[in-house]
Amino acid sequence: MLDIQNIRKDFPILNREVNGKPLIYFDNAATSQTPQQVIDVIVDYYTKYNANIHRGVHSLSQEATDAYEQARQKIQSHFNAKHSHEIIFTSGTTHGINLVANGFASLLNDGDEIIVSALEHHSNIVPWQMLCEKTGAKLKVIPMNKNGELVLSDFDSILNENTKLVFVNHISNALGTINPIETIIEKAHTVGAAVLVDGAQSCPHIKPDVEALDVDFYVCSAHKICGPTGVGMLYGKEEWLKKLPPYQGGGEMIAEVSFEKTTYADLPHKFEAGTPNICGGIAFGAAIDYMNSIGFDNIANYENELLEYATNQLQCIEDLKIYGTSNNKTSVISFNVGNIHPYDIGTLLDKMGIAVRTGHHCAQPIMDFYKIPGTIRASFMFYNTKEEIDTFIAALKKAIMMLS
Ligand SMILES: *Cc1c(COP(=O)(O)O)cnc(C)c1O
Numbered sequence: 581m582l583d584i585q586n587i588r589k590d591f592p593i594l595n596r597e598v599n600g601k602p603l604i605y606f607d608n609a610a611t612s613q614t615p616q617q618v619i620d621v622i623v624d625y626y627t628k629y630n631a632n633i634h635r636g637v638h639s640l641s642q643e644a645t646d647a648y649e650q651a652r653q654k655i656q657s658h659f660n661a662k663h664s665h666e667i668i669f670t671s672g673t674t675h676g677i678n679l680v681a682n683g684f685a686s687l688l689n690d691g692d693e694i695i696v697s698a699l700e701h702h703s704n705i706v707p708w709q710m711l712c713e714k715t716g717a718k719l720k721v722i723p724m725n726k727n728g729e730l731v732l733s734d735f736d737s738i739l740n741e742n743t744k745l746v747f748v749n750h751i752s753n754a755l756g757t758i759n760p761i762e763t764i765i766e767k768a769h770t771v772g773a774a775v776l777v778d779g780a781q782s783c784p785h786i787k788p789d790v791e792a793l794d795v796d797f798y799v800c801s802a803h804k805i806c807g808p809t810g811v812g813m814l815y816g817k818e819e820w821l822k823k824l825p826p827y828q829g830g831g832e833m834i835a836e837v838s839f840e841k842t843t844y845a846d847l848p849h850k851f852e853a854g855t856p857n858i859c860g861g862i863a864f865g866a867a868i869d870y871m872n873s874i875g876f877d878n879i880a881n882y883e884n885e886l887l888e889y890a891t892n893q894l895q896c897i898e899d900l901k902i903y904g905t906s907n908n909k910t911s912v913i914s915f916n917v918g919n920i921h922p923y924d925i926g927t928l929l930d931k932m933g934i935a936v937r938t939g940h941h942c943a944q945p946i947m948d949f950y951k952i953p954g955t956i957r958a959s960f961m962f963y964n965t966k967e968e969i970d971t972f973i974a975a976l977k978k979a980i981m982m983l984s
Contacts, residue, residue: 581878582879584882587962587963592619604935606972608804609781613806618870625647629647631644632644633856647862659787667814668848669813672811673703673778676812676813678827680816683825684711688711693719693740694708695720695739696719696747698723701778701942727904727905730760745775746764746776748777749781753941754955756887756911757906758782774797777793778800779800780801781910783800783804785879786880795815798815802867811857821847826853827853833849833850833851879962884911887910887911890972894915899918901915912959917980920980925976928979929976929979938955940954
């Protein structure tokens with residue numbers, strides 16, 4: 581059992597008011613809030629040992645380098661990667677995906693095929709379209725059904741020896757569906773295709789084991805797991821990271837440079853050109869510590885309770901339709917009410933201090949599937965409460981009354 585009231589004390593932002601009402605923050609799938617433990621690490625870095633890493637012989641630089649590399653090891657052990665050099669610091673999920681897409685541009689040929697899922701975030705669609713344009717490879721899509729689940733029998737029929745890459749998110753940010761990535765990875769490997777999993781939405785709720793999954797690439801963003809924005813990680817199997825060319829050139833990523841020829845640094849530095857987000861990386865490690873101190877089993881159990889509690893109440897509201905009704909989903913609820921525009925409800929909820937997301941959630945193909953412009957999305961984290969859900973439901977009913 582989690583002591584939620586105690587946990588909430590870790591998040592100073594939860595004490596503030598919005599439009600004269602206590603803040604109720606239900607936009608966690610867009611970004612999570614930051615606990616004092618992580619804020620302290622950020623303040624500590626800039627107060628005590630801000631310096632550039634991997635270069636200086638002076639003490640501050642060594643302290644910063646040690647803290648940054650310790651964070652890499654924390655991330656390695658959290659995701660159960662075999663080597664710490666398989667963890668590449670990025671600016672976030674989007675950067676990680678682009679890094680891999682760019683690398684594959686030199687490995688793909690005309691006639692090769694790439695498979696993505698119908699449930700993808702734009703950041704997991706657009707880089708592959710750009711890659712296909714560059715290489716002549718073809719993009720194929722695993723379709724979804726009305727419940728917001730992938731249709732795996734159709735995956736079987738598009739998977740073949742030409743498939744070089746499969747990209748799928750672990751959990752859909754728009755609908756909350758948990759995708760059967762174990763099966764997808766296993767099937768993709770039977771034809772020798774590599775698999776990249778977008779873990780931006782899963783990392784806040786579960787602890788992925790990249791070794792057990794046998795996944796080739798896994799990406800996430802720190803800001804969705806109580807860390808700061810602008811930092812994330814790419815896990816890649818050593819053999820793949822060795823094969824892929826560097827993404828950006830610059831300092832940090834070289835072994836030797838002359839005007840005739842440059843040789844690249846070893847992993848992970850080959851992919852980390854320029855001065856990285858040092859403080860962000862260290863705070864990312866602190867965020868992982870914080871999440872583990874609460875415990876991912878506790879987090880998943882409690883968030884499931886919140887999901888069930890909110891779903892049951894929402895289902896009682898007339899004309900309310902929930903999108904994404906898989907049995908296997910996390911605490912993300914996308915819905916619409918009658919013909920009311922999501923934006924109008926979102927605006928009224930904000931007046932009552934409640935933050936939800938409205939729109940297409942960077943997943944327009946999903947909205948097209950349901951033939952809607954967008955949804956209202958409420959997404960919960962372990963620091964949310966049933967009382968907040970009660971207030972939200974009452975506010976929602978009030979908004980519906982005002983708009984109909
Ligand atoms: C948030 C999110 C992204 C993008 O993450 P950034 O931090 O903006 O790079 C990608 N995919 C999914 C599923 C997401 O939820």
